[in-house]
Amino acid sequence: MNRQTLLVLATLALTACGPASLPSDYDSSNPQGTFGRPQNISDMASRIRSGDIPPEAIVTTIYFGFNKYTVEASERSKLDAIAGAIKGKTLLLPGYTDHVGTEEYNVGLSDRRAQSVADYLVRLGSSKSQMEVVALGESQAAQGASESTASKDRKVIVVDANYKGAAPSASTGNAASINGSAGPAPAPVGIN
Structure with a gap:
């Protein structure tokens, strides 16, 4: 075969490789999608x-x-206690800081905190692919707070990403307050 025929055949073969149309569930408002993450996450x-x-x-x-x-060490014992219950579960790990420092620094610090918790959980047998870090910095910190209140803002919350409970109602107030103003933090719960 001559060179021109090979070029035409190669072009036709490559043209046939692409999809004929977009998938039926394609969302043009979110072209990057969620990359396989379940919607509830x-x-x-x-x-x-x-x-x-x-x-x-x-x-x-x-x-x-x-x-x-x-x-x-005192906080590692909390993670040790839940390690068995969370193996194989999908977790979200939002990290937080107090209001001291720049926003950029605090976002980085909250990311390092959440990564530190993720790394410890991996050492206990959890899969890193089952965790997602959410660095929130000081975005939900109590502004102008006392040291005791600010210390409650320096945290990572281990969240069951598969929880499917009802969305909170403004009138019932059944959501946990991030800055701790709704009372004491709930006791750790098992993941089903």
């Missing part, structure tokens, strides 16, 4: 970003010292 991540975590979805809360991101 995206829903829970949105709820976390808006400061609305259902108390039943909270597995545990890990607290950190000022400007620290390593998991202290």
Whole structure:
């Protein structure tokens, strides 16, 4: 065969490789999609970003010292206690800081805190692919707070991403407050 025939055949072969049309579930308003994440995980991540975590979805809360991101021994015991129950489960790990420092620094610090919790859980047998870190920085911190209140903002909340409970109602107030103003944090819960 001559060179021109080979070029035409190669062009035809490559043209036939592409899809004939877009998939029926293609969402043009979100061209990047969720990359295989189940919708309920995206829903829970949105709820976390808006400061609305259902108390039943909270597995545990890990607290950190000022400007620290390593998991202290007292907090590691909380993670040790839940390790068996969360293996194979999908988790969201939102990290938070207090209001001290720049927004950029605090987002980085909250990311390091959440990554630190994720790394510890991996050492306990959880899969990193089953966790998603959400760095929120100081976005939900109590502004102008006392040291005792600010210390409650330095945390990572381990959240069951598969929790499917009802969305909270403004009148019932059944969502956990991110800054701790709704009372004590709920006790760790098992994941079903």
